[in-house]
Amino acid sequence: MIRYADEIQTALGLDVSQDSVTLFDSVTGQTLTIANETQALTAALDPLRNRDLAVCEATGGHEDKLLAVLCGLAIPVHRGDAARSRPISAPSANAPRPTPSMMPAGSAATPSTAVGLMRWQRLPSLARPNPARPPRLTTRLDLVAMKRQETNRLKAPRGHLVADDIRDHIADLEHRIRTIEVQIEELINQHRDLSSRARALRSIPGVAAVLAPLLIATMPELGSLNRRQAASLAGCAPHPRDSGKLQARRHSSGGRRQIRPALFIAALAAARGKNPLADFYNALVRAGKPKRLALAALMRKIICIANARIRDAANLQPQLT
Template structure:
């Protein structure tokens, strides 16, 4: 049985590296270093199974996967913290010293202070994990292609033009292969097929943006319009203080989404669609183009969120109820 936030009595700080995991126990004050291997971690964490314990570690790009898998196996609730938030928390105390034992104590303190609000880590579906990896790799290759194209246009590039063009051809082959893998992966999951169909019905969202949204924003359909706009980085945040009031700005959000939504907004503002009509109406009212496009980006993601939500609800309504 997993303890509720109010029942948590012990917080474990776990600093993860490639080869080791440093553990600090808030109840006993014990600090130890464990090999980052399933058997060693299982042995060290076994005593906490069934206790009112919360484990807190940072996202480390995958080195924490073994640890989280063992915690899930032992039914110990865990929180995978955002390193930026943990660093901001540490800086708020004016501290700068850093090593593995110190980091574990800060993770323990961070978890203890926020135990009631920290989201418990849940593993993503295998299909979702694969999609995230494929889409991330595709983004890397597209960025690499842009770099090579810029090098090809540069002055004095004639000597290496053949080499660049050969590399571009190879990158394009890899991107095409990834596109096929992504399409096949989406087709394997009924839930992803439903969400993809809902996203394609939104003006401006094309074949490239659909897998990106599925991979980077799996929360689509489960949040309200304000939350989803903030997650996409297109929500206007106030900047007021006393009598001073500045223009609201859009900051934060997931960095991969805004550039793709901008392209979607450019596509949606053309033609006679409702989004294009809304965009032209904003321009007639004197809104700057940049502001109108940002508003269009926000409309696109909120419409996408609503249509995915409706598609998932319809799926649940038509599912047969077992006796």
């Protein structure tokens, strides 16, 4: 994993589009437009290997070539959310602009550069692009949703009128889902870091062939978070809804919507087995907790264990300097 320097003093801001990448260098104050191609990006970024940090925004996959080049050159990189970086460059009483010591005089710093120089201590570093992310995983999730819809249609009062067609469609969807799952498994096995993460996740009771790739693809931050952040990102953290003297019941909400349903199935499987997680669940039930709340607590425990085991697995691998 590429680690940040003890203090970030130089940063690259990179705005990505389909055909080009606009690069701002905080050292020279110059802006450069580069073709969004591996060879052009490598030639432009190779002289900038000594920069402390590069920051770009997620653009639906157009940033993949850039991330691969940055990681190949061992330049620490953070892929951020545009909604969080844009307000930093706008005048605000709560978000100061970069100081003159941070940026060259008269330079037009990009929002990404400002984020890197001002908030680098809270930015998780991206070790390498995640090849298990869409389109394969997204396609599988879409097919599973389509299968659920067809199954519901088959149970409908008039479903018997088109039952044969629906069953054929369900069989085709199941075949395509199995094919994609095999492709995802092969993809994970081809990458040492992904296979290490998968082994760490599958060592947790209840985490099987479906949840492990899902967590690898949708929660690449696992291993770099604390337990509260991991639970919140998975949608398993209870959030307060207090107002004045009202202390309302807290409910788990937010997070990444794809994770929670699969995590619920994993908690059910773990609770029905013979393992420490099942003992944890049964102890909560014996203490008078409703089963629904006990399962929610078990979901939080699973994601916290997953975060810790991926962190420990990453610490055992050789570190790039």
